[in-house]
Amino acid sequence: MNRAEKVLKLLDKNNIDAIYLTKESNVNYISGFTDEAANVIICKSGNFIITDGRFTELAENVCKGFEVVNWHLFDRNITKAIQSICLNNGIKKLGFEKSNLMFDKYQTLNELLGEDDITLVPTEDIIETLRYVKDEIEIENSKKACAIADKALELLLPDIKAGVSERELCAKLEYYMKINGAQAIGFETILISGTKTSLPHGKPDDKIIEKGDFVTIDFGAMYNGYISDMTRTFVIGQPSEKQLEVYNLVKEAQLVGLENMKAGAHATAPDIEIRKIIKKYEEFYYPGIGHGVGRDLHEQPFLGNYGTKTMEAGCVITMEPGIYIPGWGGVRIEDTVLIKEDGIEILTNFPKDLIIIEG
Ligand SMILES: [Mn+2]
Incomplete structure (x- = not known):
């Protein structure tokens, strides 16, 4: 089982459809990304690495099994990119890392996703649990x-x-x-x-x-x-x-x-x-x-x-x-x-x- 597959199991346990990862160490652990400034969404129908034009080539090269999403193509609005991924993949309950999302980002995301009845669910230590024991x-x-x-x-x-x-x-x-x-x-x-x-x-x-x-x-x-x-x-x-x-x-x-x-x-x-x-x-x-x-x-x-x-x-x-x-x-x-x-x-x-x- 690869790391993203392990996350899917934990999503079920947490009663969420997908997880939005913002903590750099977790993003890189799950996706193989090697730089800063990327986010990840994991759900049953796919894995997404959300980054911008500075890093898309790198992401294509190193994030195996991930679809690269350039959020600059969504009116330079990362919230819209996340909304699009949720709508295209039937995500209704989107978990997020509660210790790693700034309040203003949370507010913006919550407002936009709310329009489509998508709920943000705070999660804690989901990826950290996987990282506890090193391979x-x-x-x-x-x-x-x-x-x-x-x-x-x-x-x-x-x-x-x-x-x-x-x-x-x-x-x-x-x-x-x-x-x-x-x-x-x-x-x-x-x-x-x-x-x-x-x-x-x-x-x-x-x-x-x-x-x-x-x-x-x-x-x-x-x-x-x-x-x-x-x-x-x-x-x-x-x-x-x-x-x-x-x-x-x-x-x-x-x-x-x-x-x-x-x-x-x-x-x-x-x-x-x-x-x-x-x-x-x-x-x-x-x-x-x-x-x-x-x-x-x-x-x-x-x-x-x-x-x-x-x-x-x-x-x-x-x-x-x-x-x-x-x-x-x-x-x-x-x-x-x-x-x-x-x-x-x-x-x-x-x-x-x-x-x-x-x-
Ligand atoms: Mn020390």
């Missing part, structure tokens, strides 16, 4: 994205030193990813140093890296639409006792987190064990310790004390505990991990022992 091709893409990131960080090592700015180092890392095959960076790189490392998602700026700093690098590559996610923390010059203590605790916590990732384990399981390890610093621990990663940087399952899902073979998930002490600094160590039937495979392989960079 072999998706996993290969994730592995490649992880390998590119490993290589880029290795190349960056000689550049990490006192005297360079966070921005300069960040630019080099992103360059290394691209010359090693990344189609893009996976997300905005977090490359921060010194006391700023207490910000779990701090941004690089013109701060100069200095002796005594922690340097936290959280980054990823994108390959064929799939993102890798890895974090490593370095220290410039000999670490203080407390730096060593916090680093080693996080390293141990990350190991324990990995040990508690497996098919059948609940998303809350690693957090429970990690808290036992970092007890002394629990008030500085951030409970979001992992997330699925694929076409989107943050997907289900979310690992932490608020997790609701169960890990399954074929899930690609991060493990990234950290300790963040305001005004002092922080440490995070993160890997991207594939859940398998019989264990896990860590896809990011850069070493995790504290790397001390002679300042």
